[in-house]
Structure formats: C-alpha cells, structure tokens
Amino acid sequence: xxxxxxxxxxxxxxxxxxxxxxxxxxxxxxxxxxxxxxxxxxxxxxxxxxxxxxxxxxxxxxxxxxxxxxxxxxxxxxxxxxxxxxxxxxxxxxxxxxxxxxxxxxxxxxxxxxxxxxxxxxxxxxxxxxxxxxxxxxxxxxxxxxxxxxxxxxxxxxxxxxxxxxxxxxxxxxxxxxxxxxxxxxxxxxxxxxxxxxxxxxxxxxxxxxxxxxxxxxxxxxxxxxxxxxxxxxxxxxxxxx
Amino acid sequence: xxxxxxxxxxxxxxxxxxxxxxxxxxxxxxxxxxxxxxxxxxxxxxxxxxxxxxxxxxxxxxxxxxxxxxxxxxxxxxxxxxxxxxxxxxxxxxxxxxxxxxxxxxxxxxxxxxxxxxxxxxxxxxxxxxxxxxxxxxxxxxxxxxxxxxxxxxxxxxxxxxxxxxxxxxxxxxxxxxxxxxxxxxxxxxxxxxxxxxxxxxxxxxxxxxxxxxxxxxxxxxxxxxxxxxxxxxxxxxxxxxxxxxxxxxxxxxxxxxxxxxxxxxxxxxxxxxxxxxxxxxxxxxxxxxxxxxxxxxxxxxxxxxxxxxxxxxxxxxxxxxxxxxxxxxxxxxxxxxxxxxxxxxxxxxxxxxxxxxxxxxxxxxxxxxxxxxxxxxxxxxxxxxxxxxxx
Numbered sequence: 044x045x046x047x048x049x050x051x052x053x054x055x056x057x058x059x060x061x062x063x064x065x066x067x068x069x070x071x072x073x074x075x076x077x078x079x080x081x082x083x084x085x086x087x088x089x090x091x092x093x094x095x096x097x098x099x100x101x102x103x104x105x106x107x108x109x110x111x112x113x114x115x116x117x118x119x120x121x122x123x124x125x126x127x128x129x130x131x132x133x134x135x136x137x138x139x140x141x142x143x144x145x146x147x148x149x150x151x152x153x154x155x156x157x158x159x160x161x162x163x164x165x166x167x168x169x170x171x172x173x174x175x176x177x178x179x180x181x182x183x184x185x186x187x188x189x190x191x192x193x194x195x196x197x198x199x200x201x202x203x204x205x206x207x208x209x210x211x212x213x214x215x216x217x218x219x220x221x222x223x224x225x226x227x228x229x230x231x232x233x234x235x236x237x238x239x240x241x242x243x244x245x246x247x248x249x250x251x252x253x254x255x256x257x258x259x260x261x262x263x264x265x266x267x268x269x270x271x272x273x274x275x276x277x278x279x280x281x282x283x284x285x
Numbered sequence: 286x287x288x289x290x291x292x293x294x295x296x297x298x299x300x301x302x303x304x305x306x307x308x309x310x311x312x313x314x315x316x317x318x319x320x321x322x323x324x325x326x327x328x329x330x331x332x333x334x335x336x337x338x339x340x341x342x343x344x345x346x347x348x349x350x351x352x353x354x355x356x357x358x359x360x361x362x363x364x365x366x367x368x369x370x371x372x373x374x375x376x377x378x379x380x381x382x383x384x385x386x387x388x389x390x391x392x393x394x395x396x397x398x399x400x401x402x403x404x405x406x407x408x409x410x411x412x413x414x415x416x417x418x419x420x421x422x423x424x425x426x427x428x429x430x431x432x433x434x435x436x437x438x439x440x441x442x443x444x445x446x447x448x449x450x451x452x453x454x455x456x457x458x459x460x461x462x463x464x465x466x467x468x469x470x471x472x473x474x475x476x477x478x479x480x481x482x483x484x485x486x487x488x489x490x491x492x493x494x495x496x497x498x499x500x501x502x503x504x505x506x507x508x509x510x511x512x513x514x515x516x517x518x519x520x521x522x523x524x525x526x527x528x529x530x531x532x533x534x535x536x537x538x539x540x541x542x543x544x545x546x547x548x549x550x551x552x553x554x555x556x557x558x559x560x561x562x563x564x565x566x567x568x569x570x571x572x573x574x575x576x577x578x579x580x581x582x583x584x585x586x587x588x589x590x591x592x593x594x595x596x597x598x599x600x601x602x603x604x605x606x607x608x609x610x611x612x613x614x615x616x617x618x619x620x621x622x623x624x625x626x627x628x629x630x631x632x633x634x635x636x637x638x639x640x641x642x643x644x645x646x647x648x649x650x651x652x653x654x655x656x657x658x659x660x661x662x663x664x665x666x667x668x669x670x671x672x673x674x675x676x677x
Contacts, residue, residue, distance in 0.1 A: 088504075092507075092508065093507050093673070113510055113511075116509060117510040122505070125501045126505045127502040129502060131300075131302035132298070132299060132302075140291070141505075144291055145511075146287075188505065189508075192510065
C-alpha cells in the first residue's frame, strides 16, 4: 500500500509537483495519468526514494520514504522511466545481479530468476547479451529485474512506452497477475485508453496537482463526459494553469 | 560489505567484456609507455654509438702536402676524400651544408713542418650547426693529438722528456655509478607507470558514474534496497583492481623492454630487477586508491560520457606537473616533497633505480599522505553519491 500526502518538489524555479496526495491500496491497480510534464515521474521518483520531497511525506506499507528509505525500498519494485540495462551482461545476468544485491542466496536466486524468466517470457533471449535488444525485450528484462525481491508494491513509470501491440498485451497480463497476487500496482501513463482498460483507480495529474482521483466511471460522472478522453481534458482544465 | 562485493564482481565482469576498457587497461596503458620509451632510447643510443664507430668522410684540399698526417687521420677512422677546388668553394660548401667540415692543407705545410715552425692547417666548419660541429670536433681532436704526438717525438729527439709538455695532469674522477647515469633517462619511467595505472581505471570510473547515468541504469540501481555508499565502494574497488592489473602489466613490459635496450653500451645498468619491480608496485598501490577516487569524483560531476572523457584526460596529465617542475629545477629529494603524491613516488623510484639506499621515512610519508588523500577523496565521492543531483 502506497500513501502520498501533500508532496511538493521543485527543481530550481520549476515547481514540478505542488501538493500531490493519493493512496494506492493493495490488490488494486492505480493509474497515474497526465500530460507530459505534469509531474508524474517526479512523484514516482519520490516514491522509489531517489528524490526527496521538499514538503509532505509518502509511505510504503507504513515506511517513510525519507526517514526509513532503505525499508521502503525493500517493499518496492521500481521500473524508472527509460530504465537501462547493462549491455555486456546477458538478460539472465542482469536479473541475477539485482537478485544478489537484494540479498537472495544462490538457490533462491536461481529459482527466482528462472520463474521471472518464465513469467515475462524472456526464455528465448535470456542468455544473450542485452546489447541490441529491442525496446520490448529491454522493458521485459527491466521489469523482471525490478521484481526479483518479490516486492509488495510495484511502481512502473510509463512501462508501455515504445512497446508494440503484443508486448503491450503481455505487459497488461503481467500487471493483472500482480493484482491477483494481492500486490499494489502503481503505474503512470499518458495514454487514456490504457489506463481506463486496466486501472481500478485513476489519479489524473496536471501542472503538478491532482485534478481528480476516482474510478473510470466516477471520473465520467464527475466531469459529465461519457467519453473518457473528453473527461481527461476537462479534468485537466479544472486544475488551471501553473 | 556483501553488497560492495557483489557490485565489485559485477563491475569486473562487465568491464572485462568491454573491449574499449580492456584495450585501455591492458594494452594501451602498459604497452604505450615502454614502446615509446624503447623507441626513443634506442634511437638516441644508436646515434651516439654511431658517432664513435662510424668512419667520418672528410674532404681535404691539398692532401699531397701532408701524407703522414693523412695516414694518421685514416688510422683514426677518418676517411680522406678529395675536397672542393679551392678555399672559396670549400667555405661555400660548408655554408650551404654540402659538407660538414673541410680541411685545407696549404702548400707551405711540408716546408714549415720540416723547419719545425708551426705548420698551418685550416679547418672550416659551421660552429652554429650542432650536428656538423660534432664531426668537426672529431677532426679537431684528431689533428690536436697528431700535433701532440709529433711534439713529443721532437722533444725526445732533442733529449727532452715529453713530460714537460704536460705541467699539469688532470685526472677526472666520475662518482656517478652506472645505475646513477641510468636515472636521468629512466626517471621518466615513473610517469609511464602512473599513466598506465590511471589509464587502467579511466573507463571504469566513467562507466560507473556518467556511463551508468547516461545508460539509464543508475536510477533502477539506486531504487534497490541497498545503501549508496556500498554501491560506490564496490565500484571504486573494481576500478582499483583494473588499475592494479594495468600497473603490473606496465611494470612487466618495462622489465622486458629494458632487456632489449643496449643500455650497457652507454654505461647504464638500471637497477630494475624483480625486487625493485615488486617494491615499485607496493609503492604505487596507495596511488591507485587516490587515482580511482579522483577519477570517480571528476567523472561524477560530468553530465555525459564524452564530457567525462574530456575531463579525465586532464586528470591523466595532472600527475606529471610536480614531476616536471622538480625535474626542470633539478631539485634533490626533500622531506616536504614526500607529501605530494606522484612526486614522492617518482623520487623514491628514481632513488631505487639509482640503487641508492631507500629512505624509509620518505616511504612512510609518501604512503601515508597518498593514502590519506585517497581516503578523503573516497569520502567526498560517497558524499556526492548521496546527492540527488547524481541522477543529473
């Protein structure tokens, strides 16, 4: 369970996030939706502890991301935006490296890596060096890598970026599997349809603020728009300019 | 500690598979120095050996006037060839560089010689031309010793001891040892070692900071349940290992390169056997930590791989500065110098090559000050790694 309360974050004069609050419960998929530059990535980066919020706080299963960041990181599997692999290592080695860093012993690691390779259908290219992998292959390995320690909370920053239809579909299946396993899944996207198809809860962010936080139906009702895309645009207009 | 070991092992394997890193650590650094060195030394040695053995062709005008002198010159490995037509032509030829030196024996030579008045010989050379002047010097000294020899014989014929010609006898005592003479030339070796050592770790230092950031692999790494200090220590340790391997290879390649150089013919016997190699390796070990943390520090300030490369090539040159200054001023090793990394190692190494007794206090100061600076830089690296700005 991820809980965000009133976080602010500025980079110099740019106020990227201006008081974002929401909750992402276990066993549900929460979508962070917003136009480019809305503050989605910054919010997520605060959650996986690489950025410190200027104000407000966030907890992962009750662990504060600033004061107890190591414990928070133990409970998160994060896929940062544009996550890169080590090109000289094979897909399997890339995943195993993270497993070792998360403290898995040899047997547990082998088992875990093997099951992730199955889960993400990496088998065909698991023992090839990742240099020259397609975007879809890279994303799969990067997601597998972030799940090595079986985290309760999974944070994915624009995971479907650059994926083709087949890869997007298997990503969707994976996210649903994680939900069925009772995990808390939080992912960001700027594609309305994708979020509507998957998410139990949608948090629309614009100009660093939460415009609306509801289910897809709830958003339709509150904006009075039947079409989700219109609803999205209307919600953003509600926030107003920065 | 476990985390650092995992990072260390991964970085070693990862970089071992990277051709660019391997080439710079295992080939460029260790081989570049010795090869350049061997080339320069062989060239200069061959040249100076040449000068003694090579027979010198000297055009002489009027050789028929002094057959004995010509015979004497020939016995001193000077080949007499026909000279230009006259004195003007000779001066012209030397001026434009057709000949380095021309000797003129005037027609009056035989007469003056027989009368035992100073017999005139002209030697035309361009004293501003160093290369030509070397040949002229050989001819001049041959003429001089002929003159001395004849003078001695004339004195003996008159019943006077030739010793009167030498009221003062100067005996020169050269205290330089063959190892000591080596030091001047071989002093630059220490820089090649430091260069090889830094080259060995350069690409790792970039890869583990700017490279990892540019690749986008830093952020997921930092979101793992490990502390940043541990990550950084593992990376610096891997950098150190590559540097140590590079240094070791460089020492070995120098050892073999020196065997192929005709140094003994120049009266040099550098004291650079396996014990000195081992001592040099130990002496430079503290510098590895310093170099690794310095390069990591510099690279972590940069925004991209390319920028890091640019800045690190400055770091590669920096250790030469103190060595250069002290060499130009020809300063003797002093206690204060031992606090300066690279300079202290250079001075101690030169001492060892000269086969001088090693000053243990100097070694202790060199090791501890270099280690201390390395530790401080590592600490600063760790601080920087905790920064948010690390992600760029």
